[in-house]
Amino acid sequence: MLDEIKLAFRENKWAIILSIAILLVSIVLGYFLEPYLHSYLNPVVEDLTHKVQTGVITLTFGDIFFNNLKIILQMFVFGIAFCFSVLILGFNGFFVGYYVASSSDLVRVLLLIIPHGIFEFSSCILACASGLILFNFIIKFIQALWHDESSSVKVSLKNSFSASSKKLRQAIIIFCISLILMAIAGFIEVYLTLPIAEYIIKFL
Template sequence: MKPILAIISALLVTVIPFLVLFDIGLLYHIRIMNLIFLFIIFMIIGGGISTWFSNENRIRYSVYYGLIILLLFGTIQLLNIVNSYYIYLLAPIFAGFAGIIAKNEKDNIKNGFNNISNINYKSFFVNLYKRNKLFLNASILIFLASLIVGSVGPFLSGSFHNFMMNLTLHYFSEIRGDNPTTFAIFLNNSTLAFLYLYIGGIGFGIFSTLQLIQIGLITSFISVQYPYSILFLLPHGIFELSAYVIATAAGFKLLSITISMIRDFIALQDDIPINEQVDEILDVNYLKFKDSLILIVIAIFILFIAAIIEANITVPLAHYILSLISH
């Protein structure tokens, strides 16, 4: 397929569905951050398509696609539909990421689908853990520490107790509706995992760490302060909290990639063509980037399972048990 046709096809299969979902989101008052998450997902799909079907799998066509999206949303911004300006920065960046994936994984994806029954999943996950053990263990330790600190909050008085109460109230004020659907729960939680825990790793891991700490503090604080709330945390909470830990580890992996690429770009040599050095830097860091993507995809898949359990089992079961207790 010619590059221009690849970009057009990417626009058709991403922009139109997204705008439809955007209208639905406005109709049902979906939070703007969730809509931005949908935008990013469609950008990744579109960027991958434009590179996959372009001549020689050129990544720059993916970036072109992102720039086109940027201009389209600039027009929408003038109509005061979208108020988040940094959405412009995300368009070419995520389209470019998708292009890198499509360029490097085209043959692997095709072979994977053809030989899916022959994949050694145990070995795959064991090796994935070994390569990312440092990030996963760090994420687990941070989360466990925040659980311990939050659990003592109800027994304390003064500023820390008031801080935890305000933090909890603010967190739950962000949740819409008393009986959220599976889609609403999944969209909210996956947005948190992707935008704050994963992408937050780029900011030297600060945003990822703070968000995970907040989740741990609130979970343990509310479980001790209001014991009946445990009914609304189990059994989906095991899946959901595990997914957040994995997503944070993916963010830490992204942080390591960011540091590595900054170091490599600083060390660029004058006697070697810039484009060759950039290609080499991208290739060297791609395997690390791939690992971070695998981790966040696993986390989002677990969140999907958690959303199904929460909407269809946890909430109805918790209300039923509370009705029995109240009588």
């Protein structure tokens, strides 16, 4: 199994590198475009902050994990349409960049993001990559089906799936790792992020 995981990463590093680039570019854009987006996005940030403070949104492990699970599932499933995985990752990165830029206390915000963000961003990157690999599987399946000369539709579908199923398996493997990373991120965000941030702030 470990060899299969290594192979999945090695053969699909293009998707991972592309996802990393998309996330980094979107964060940078969100950060530097903050002055132009303040009137549009600040009400969203304030509303979210108010809901957390008043208990409308609770920051329990279950709430955070299932909300983030929905996001990475969308990135995986919407890989069928290719660009939607990229758009979801890009939007999330853009919002993080904006949120950091709009903060009045940059150090505190970074301390509240980085501990769990290391795992959460990694999870999102792999989820987007798995969506791109899923799209690659679909392309390979269609190509194999197009070139298959079997007289039976059932045989053609079976042959095409056999020829392209490796990519589907690799997409699922990478998504499962994304899922594990997101669970770790949720645990750290709920139980460790705030204590770590407050401990470090004492020395600043």
